[in-house]
Each structure stands twice: as structure tokens, then as C-alpha cells.
Amino acid sequence: MTKKTKYVLATVIIASFFSTGFKSLDNFDLDTNTVEGFYIDDSEVFEPTVATEKVETEKTFFKLPYTGKSFIAFKEAVAFKESMGLYHLINSYGYMGKYQFGKTTLKGVGINDSSEFLKSPELQEKAFRALVSRNKWELRNEIKRYNGKVIGGVKITESGLIAAAHLGGAGSVKKFLRTGEVFHDGYGTSIKSYLQRFADYDTSGIVANKNAKVKV
Known part of the structure; x- marks a missing residue:
């Protein structure tokens, strides 16, 4: 694992303490990229940005909590609680992506290829909007x-x-x-x-x- 990756993961651990109620990261292993209940893909990129309409579908490793009460603020707050904004995260129950979708829910919104779903931030954003609508x-x-x-x-x-x-x-x-x-x-x-x-x-x-x- 590169020093940059270790720095990124350490940053995530520290940031997690500021997200009350987020799933525990006490058992995080920097050498395997794992934490109890989760696996974090090495391909994630660290970009601490505030989401806007322009960048809301861009792949990010971590988004700082969004202020305000707009819909964008809502979805970013949900994403932060669910996965800290990690598009490639899969938990121990098989829930996937930034908003932690299960396969059954994905099929309900018209997505049958979970691998493609994990690779596509744009698809994940559209899936969340569809689920909110439902x-x-x-x-x-x-x-x-x-x-x-x-x-x-x-x-x-x-x-x-x-x-x-x-x-x-x-x-x-x-x-x-x-x-x-x-x-x-x-x-x-x-x-x-x-x-x-x-x-x-x-x-x-x-x-x-x-x-x-x-x-x-």
C-alpha cells in the first residue's frame, strides 16, 4: 500500500469521529483496506469537496458534510452517513455504493448489473433519485x-x-x-x-x- 493511500485512509478514520452514529471504525486495518463490515476499493480518490450540481456525479472518496437544507444537502448527508460518500464501498451485508443499495432495490429501480452500478457514480446518483421518488x-x-x-x-x-x-x-x-x-x-x-x-x-x-x- 502506498504512503498516499495510508494517508487517505487515516484521514477517513479521523473524519469518522466527527460523524456521530457512523458505523464503528475501531477495527480498521491499513494493510488490507478493511474495516469490520466494509471493504474499501483502492481505486477511490480523495477529493474533499462540497457537492454542487456540476460535480455531484463525480467520483469522490470523501465528501465533507454539506451545509444547508437543499436536496443536494440531503443526499450528501445521507451518503455521508451511509458510506462517507464512497462510491465503491460494499458492506458485510452486500449493500453497495455511496448510498448502500441492495441488489433487490437496484432491480426495483431498473438496474440489474451491480458491477456496472459500482463503477458508475452517475448511475448511483440516478438510482438514489429514483428511490427517493419511489x-x-x-x-x-x-x-x-x-x-x-x-x-x-x-x-x-x-x-x-x-x-x-x-x-x-x-x-x-x-x-x-x-x-x-x-x-x-x-x-x-x-x-x-x-x-x-x-x-x-x-x-x-x-x-x-x-x-x-x-x-x-
């Missing part, structure tokens, strides 16, 4: 009914609901709203934490679409 449709009634209300001590917002659905699926979000039952993923992250963390972002520009797919 989740917004799935939760359209819940958004109307619960937006602005406090459930289980958490303020419910459109962006929070969409982010929670990204983590645990729309069904888990609906169950929480109805019964208070909280879904946790394999790493112990709860949809309730996503409802809180990603509240009040502007996702109004994304059209709710049951059949949203990526055109490849």
Missing part, C-alpha cells in the same frame, strides 16, 4: 397525515420519512408511525435516528412516482 410515493399518505407532528418524541418531516425508508423500507416507516415499533438495521441503526437526523431538508423537487426507474 419512497415518496409509497409514503405519500403518511407525509400528508403526519408531517409536522411529533411521534415517539420525533418530529415527522417529509425528508426524514424518505431517509428512514432508505434505511429500513417504507413498510418499516409505516409500522413505526402506526405502532411505535422501531426498525434497526444489522448494525443497530434505527429508522428513528434517521427521522431525526434528516428532518427538514427540502425534498419537494422530487416527484412522487411509484414506477420511477433509471434509464440506462
Whole structure:
């Protein structure tokens, strides 16, 4: 491993401490590029940039937390929590890319080639938008009914609901709203934490679409 690569990975470890709730990096091995639950591809490039419409699909190793409440801010915040913005990251459950997609979800948005998906930042960005559109449709009634209300001590917002659905699926979000039952993923992250963390972002520009797919 080159000194540059070790520096990049060490930087990621340090940065992770500033992302509360991010999956633990206590067992990171600089010689194998591995951390418990993840594998990081050597081909990633370190570019600490703030995303803009112009660069949002460019391949980056790490994006600093984006400020503001725009949709770009929303997707970069989700990406930072999911993978620290790593397009080539695969976790121990097989979830892939910057936004940690599973193969079933990828097929749902029209992507059947997971290898091509991992190699294409543009495809990953389009897949995320398509999934947001689908989740917004799935939760359209819940958004109307619960937006602005406090459930289980958490303020419910459109962006929070969409982010929670990204983590645990729309069904888990609906169950929480109805019964208070909280879904946790394999790493112990709860949809309730996503409802809180990603509240009040502007996702109004994304059209709710049951059949949203990526055109490849």
C-alpha cells in the first residue's frame, strides 16, 4: 500500500469521529483496506469537496458534510452517513455504493448489473433519485397525515420519512408511525435516528412516482 493511500485512509478514520452514529471504525486495518463490515476499493480518490450540481456525479472518496437544507444537502448527508460518500464501498451485508443499495432495490429501480452500478457514480446518483421518488410515493399518505407532528418524541418531516425508508423500507416507516415499533438495521441503526437526523431538508423537487426507474 502506498504512503498516499495510508494517508487517505487515516484521514477517513479521523473524519469518522466527527460523524456521530457512523458505523464503528475501531477495527480498521491499513494493510488490507478493511474495516469490520466494509471493504474499501483502492481505486477511490480523495477529493474533499462540497457537492454542487456540476460535480455531484463525480467520483469522490470523501465528501465533507454539506451545509444547508437543499436536496443536494440531503443526499450528501445521507451518503455521508451511509458510506462517507464512497462510491465503491460494499458492506458485510452486500449493500453497495455511496448510498448502500441492495441488489433487490437496484432491480426495483431498473438496474440489474451491480458491477456496472459500482463503477458508475452517475448511475448511483440516478438510482438514489429514483428511490427517493419511489419512497415518496409509497409514503405519500403518511407525509400528508403526519408531517409536522411529533411521534415517539420525533418530529415527522417529509425528508426524514424518505431517509428512514432508505434505511429500513417504507413498510418499516409505516409500522413505526402506526405502532411505535422501531426498525434497526444489522448494525443497530434505527429508522428513528434517521427521522431525526434528516428532518427538514427540502425534498419537494422530487416527484412522487411509484414506477420511477433509471434509464440506462
